[in-house]
Amino acid sequence: MEDLTFHHRVRARARGVRTSAVVGVVASGNLEVLAERIEPETECVLEIRTAAVGFGEVWGAVIADFVERYSPGGLRLSINDGGARPDTVSLRLAQAVRSMEGEE
Amino acid sequence: MMNWQHGREARQARVEAASSFADGKIVAARDATRLMETVIRPGDRVCLEGDNQKQADVLSAALLAVDPKKVNDLHMVQSGVVLPEHLDLFERGVAKRLDFAYSGPQSARIATMLFGGKIELGAVHTYLELFARYFIDLTPNVALIAAVSADREGNLYTGPNTEDTPTVVEATAFKDGIVIAQVNEIVEKVPRVDIPADRVQFVVTAGKPFFVEPLFTRDPGSITEGQILTAMLAIKGIYAPYGVRRLNHGIGFNTAAIELLLPTFGEKLGLKGKVASHFALNPHPALIPAIESGWVSQVHCFGSEVGMEDYVRARPDVFFTGSDGSLRSNRALCQVAGLYACDMFIGSTLQIDLQGNSSTVTTSRVAGFGGAPNMGADTRGRRHPSEPWLQAGREADPEAQPLLRRGRKLVVQIGETFGSNNEPLFVEKLDALALAEKLKLDLAPVMIYGDDVTHIVTEEGIANLLLCRDASEREQAIRGVAGYTKVGRGRDPKMVQRLRERRVIQRPEDLGIDPLHADRNMLAARSIKDLVHWSGGIYSPPSRFRNW
Amino acid sequence: MNAMRLQMTGSTGPDRKVSWYEASARTRTRLLLDAGSFLEFLGPELREVSPHLELFDLPEQFDDGIVVGQGRIDGAPVFVAAQEGRFMGGAFGEVHGAKLTGLLRAARDLKSIPVLILFDTGGVRLQEANAGELAIAEIMRAVIEARTAGAAVVGLIGGRSGCYGGGGLTAACCSALAVSEQGRIAVSGPEVIETNRGVEEFDSHDHALVWRTMGGKHRRLLGASELFVDDTVQDFRAAAIELLRSAGQFGIDTLHAEQSRLEDRLRRFGACHDAYDVWAAAGVQEPRSIPALPADEFIALADALGKVRRDAR
Numbered sequence: 026m027e028d029l030t031f032h033h034r035v036r037a038r039a040r041g042v043r044t045s046a047v048v049g050v051v052a053s054g055n056l057e058v059l060a061e062r063i064e065p066e067t068e069c070v071l072e073i074r075t076a077a078v079g080f081g082e083v084w085g086a087v088i089a090d091f092v093e094r095y096s097p098g099g100l101r102l103s104i105n106d107g108g109a110r111p112d113t114v115s116l117r118l119a120q121a122v123r124s125m126e127g128e129e
Numbered sequence: 130m131m132n133w134q135h136g137r138e139a140r141q142a143r144v145e146a147a148s149s150f151a152d153g154k155i156v157a158a159r160d161a162t163r164l165m166e167t168v169i170r171p172g173d174r175v176c177l178e179g180d181n182q183k184q185a186d187v188l189s190a191a192l193l194a195v196d197p198k199k200v201n202d203l204h205m206v207q208s209g210v211v212l213p214e215h216l217d218l219f220e221r222g223v224a225k226r227l228d229f230a231y232s233g234p235q236s237a238r239i240a241t242m243l244f245g246g247k248i249e250l251g252a253v254h255t256y257l258e259l260f261a262r263y264f265i266d267l268t269p270n271v272a273l274i275a276a277v278s279a280d281r282e283g284n285l286y287t288g289p290n291t292e293d294t295p296t297v298v299e300a301t302a303f304k305d306g307i308v309i310a311q312v313n314e315i316v317e318k319v320p321r322v323d324i325p326a327d328r329v330q331f332v333v334t335a336g337k338p339f340f341v342e343p344l345f346t347r348d349p350g351s352i353t354e355g356q357i358l359t360a361m362l363a364i365k366g367i368y369a370p371y372g373v374r375r376l377n378h379g380i381g382f383n384t385a386a387i388e389l390l391l392p393t394f395g396e397k398l399g400l401k402g403k404v405a406s407h408f409a410l411n412p413h414p415a416l417i418p419a420i421e422s423g424w425v426s427q428v429h430c431f432g433s434e435v436g437m438e439d440y441v442r443a444r445p446d447v448f449f450t451g452s453d454g455s456l457r458s459n460r461a462l463c464q465v466a467g468l469y470a471c472d473m474f475i476g477s478t479l480q481i482d483l484q485g486n487s488s489t490v491t492t493s494r495v496a497g498f499g500g501a502p503n504m505g506a507d508t509r510g511r512r513h514p515s516e517p518w519l520q521a522g523r524e525a526d527p528e529a530q531p532l533l534r535r536g537r538k539l540v541v542q543i544g545e546t547f548g549s550n551n552e553p554l555f556v557e558k559l560d561a562l563a564l565a566e567k568l569k570l571d572l573a574p575v576m577i578y579g580d581d582v583t584h585i586v587t588e589e590g591i592a593n594l595l596l597c598r599d600a601s602e603r604e605q606a607i608r609g610v611a612g613y614t615k616v617g618r619g620r621d622p623k624m625v626q627r628l629r630e631r632r633v634i635q636r637p638e639d640l641g642i643d644p645l646h647a648d649r650n651m652l653a654a655r656s657i658k659d660l661v662h663w664s665g666g667i668y669s670p671p672s673r674f675r676n677w
Numbered sequence: 678m679n680a681m682r683l684q685m686t687g688s689t690g691p692d693r694k695v696s697w698y699e700a701s702a703r704t705r706t707r708l709l710l711d712a713g714s715f716l717e718f719l720g721p722e723l724r725e726v727s728p729h730l731e732l733f734d735l736p737e738q739f740d741d742g743i744v745v746g747q748g749r750i751d752g753a754p755v756f757v758a759a760q761e762g763r764f765m766g767g768a769f770g771e772v773h774g775a776k777l778t779g780l781l782r783a784a785r786d787l788k789s790i791p792v793l794i795l796f797d798t799g800g801v802r803l804q805e806a807n808a809g810e811l812a813i814a815e816i817m818r819a820v821i822e823a824r825t826a827g828a829a830v831v832g833l834i835g836g837r838s839g840c841y842g843g844g845g846l847t848a849a850c851c852s853a854l855a856v857s858e859q860g861r862i863a864v865s866g867p868e869v870i871e872t873n874r875g876v877e878e879f880d881s882h883d884h885a886l887v888w889r890t891m892g893g894k895h896r897r898l899l900g901a902s903e904l905f906v907d908d909t910v911q912d913f914r915a916a917a918i919e920l921l922r923s924a925g926q927f928g929i930d931t932l933h934a935e936q937s938r939l940e941d942r943l944r945r946f947g948a949c950h951d952a953y954d955v956w957a958a959a960g961v962q963e964p965r966s967i968p969a970l971p972a973d974e975f976i977a978l979a980d981a982l983g984k985v986r987r988d989a990r
Contacts, residue, residue, distance in 0.1 A: 111613035
């Protein structure tokens with residue numbers, strides 16, 4: 026298992042009032058994302074525990090794009106990853122933000 | 130005086146030599162090896178059927194059991210190297226040289242034997258190329274074929290899995306060759322005559338049906354959201370704008386998803402009757418909902434598919450069937466149909482490089498080509514126009530004189546950026562090159578060449594290579610849909626943005642598609658059982674696909 | 678055109694026509710209960726993860742693969758536990774098991790709130806074997822205590838992992854069960870039987886055989902499950918409401934009745950070699966047609982043969 030942490034400054038807070046949400050399931054090729062609205066509004070923190078070791082660079086690229094696109098200010102996103110592909114990670118991150126913004 | 134009858138005389142002699150233990154044309158299974166030893170000579174060119182699906186397994190075993198002192202150094206010419214026996218022949222010295230097209234299950238062992246010098250390789254072909262050479266320079270002396278049944282005269286019924294047989298027999302029988310068929314049973318009258326008796330010298334009563342595997346069944350339960358997203362992109366971004374009615378789907382989960390999205394997503398887009406109506410395709414179970422929903426006018430099949438026989442029988446308005454009601458397939462003609470009568474090929478692959486060349490080869494497996502290179506190639510001999518073909522031609526060469534501007538076949542590669550085992554689809558250098566170096570081949574085994582590919586579809590979007598003006602744009606267009614693979618991360622972001630503005634690259638949102646809506650609920654059928662229900666209970670899936 | 682439904686969501690209320698089999702534990706819970714009524718206990722934000730998986734270099738899940746909490750179904754309060762079959766095969770571990778035990782003890786103590794267990798489990802996690810087995814024992818005791826106190830415990834089975842091992846044992850202790858075709862209920866799994874007894878005894882690759890022996894339709898016909906339902910959340914919800922409404926008192930008489938039911942069953946079917954024989958003996962005219970029968974026709978056929986005794990279990 027590998028632990029990774031990313032801090033990003035963002036331009037705006039994630040919309041909505043939900044305080045927490047969880048999407049996904051931990052399984053081979055899948056991951057769960059727990060979103061909590063506990064960070065300062067201009068920051069986003071991602072904590073990842075992953076079964077696939079050595080892909081820090083890819084995580085960094087995926088997360089950078091995600092943060093740029095969704096501006097999830099105020100959110101801490103905690104991830105348990107079972108070795109999902111980058112596009113699945115992007116999808117779950119987007120689903121987590123959507124959940125927090127109040128869209129199912 | 131020149132003797133121009135060598136072949137004919139030789140055939141006559143061989144046939145007569147076997148007459149002592151044949152009852153007319155009929156030979157018992159226990160005499161099959163003896164038959165082989167009698168009619169096959171060392172160095173003969175032998176086609177051991179060896180199709181994509183059906184295998185003349187009893188004849189394979191019989192050939193394997195010959196005395197290598199009597200029968201040896203054979204030159205095997207066959208479509209498929211599928212059974213272990215096909216390669217055991219080389220281990221035993223019965224066979225020496227090989228020309229083939231596809232090796233699926235034996236791809237690892239065949240690679241090992243090639244590296245080890247146990248097989249002398251003629252060449253790896255596509256199906257149609259090999260069939261073509263059966264008539265020019267690889268004509269079989271002996272064909273060992275698989276049929277369902279025969280009558281006492283030797284008329285054969287090959288049934289739904291007719292596949293390569295008519296082509297193999299045509300080449301062999303009319304060039305003084307010997308045709309030996311294995312059949313499950315001898316009957317009074319065959320349901321229909323697929324192979325006339327005067328082309329058949331011997332019939333071996335195997336007493337059981339020939340080996341055949343389900344290769345074209347994809348369980349809807351395994352289709353992922355990523356595959357559904359790529360399918361939505363393909364339907365909305367390619368099928369719809371080009372108006373693709375006539376097409377071939379390479380087998381895979383991405384195309385299975387497309388088939389299952391036609392009655393739902395396709396219907397919502399108002400595309401019924403406008404796209405996907407005429408197919409060169411095996412009877413895919415995943416196509417059942419589209420057929421039942423009225424999307425499909427006609428399908429011609431390369432072969433059959435285990436479990437689909439009764440469904441095909443019940444839908445003769447869609448499929449090609451004989452007077453007996455069962456499917457009539459024909460690989461050679463269906464390959465031609467895919468080449469010249471289809472406007473699009475869409476399929477998946479294992480690796481794509483920066484020019485768009487693709488390959489399914491790895492350094493430890495030699496799987497061959499099958500039919501994909503024929504399906505997935507621009508056919509420059511084509512002359513009749515169609516809208517999709519002309520549209521693609523316009524995109525490829527906007528400056529050309531319209532009256533001299535040929536159209537282009539749409540050749541689409543579809544897949545997620547990371548495949549199974551999280552292997553990247555996009556690479557800088559194909560493994561096929563390393564294999565070619567290792568085996569000292571003249572050409573790397575490329576399945577589809579970059580200059581034939583017109584579109585690449587991944588979960589990141591669609592790259593339209595027709596609109597690329599040079600190699601550098603082509604490279605960036607490919608990188609621009611290569612996601613987070615190393616190739617994708619190496620993109621020039623500014624250039625990719627410009628390509629997007631010109632719609633050379635289209636992202637899901639450019640097509641009005643939200644990736645979060647790519648949901649399994651969109652599939653018209655989500656399980657094999659759903660497919661059975663769609664078929665009104667007529668589709669009968671093999672045991673391995675059941676979960677009820 | 679046949680009557681196959683084409684699934685396109687986008688209605689005004691929650692879409693309960695979704696497949697139970699395909700849905701996650703959270704989705705099942707959310708759609709099973711009255712809209713917005715679910716309150717989760719020990720939710721993922723509390724991060725009560727397995728203390729053992731790290732040792733094996735395996736990923737954890739924040740809820741350890743089971744969602745527990747309280748909600749309402751058709752207006753009435755109910756406790757819910759839903760196993761996530763895709764996380765470690767829904768298997769019981771220390772925390773997973775403790776969450777269910779705690780829920781059942783709450784039901785025992787409150788007496789008035791029944792429990793719905795959404796089983797989706799292969800049994801006990803090998804990596805947490807001792808804790809898992811202990812949990813099963815605690816859970817089975819807690820089920821009986823809750824029932825004795827007057828809180829019914831109803832099981833719903835229809836997920837990817839089936840209901841095996843300790844899950845199967847626990848299910849058999851429940852007040853009543855509803856099962857779909859995809860559901861399987863047993864203790865030993867097909868591969869385990871084949872490994873231990875040989876392929877002639879049980880071919881685990883013969884899916885038709887597996888489903889005949891352990892699957893939802895067989896369990897219904899054998900009387901091991903009260904209700905058989907189609908694979909939708911809507912149908913499981915209706916079944917849950919019915920089973921909760923009709924759950925009876927539990928006591929020593931119930932156990933005597935259950936013993937007698939099982940003895941009778943053994944007498945009727947003990948000599949049968951295959952489920953087809955069981956079904957024929959149960960009065961099914963064409964046993965071989967059962968597997969392909971659509972859900973509504975199967976339910977009608979099973980009900981015509983007889984419903985499961987309400988006084989037993």
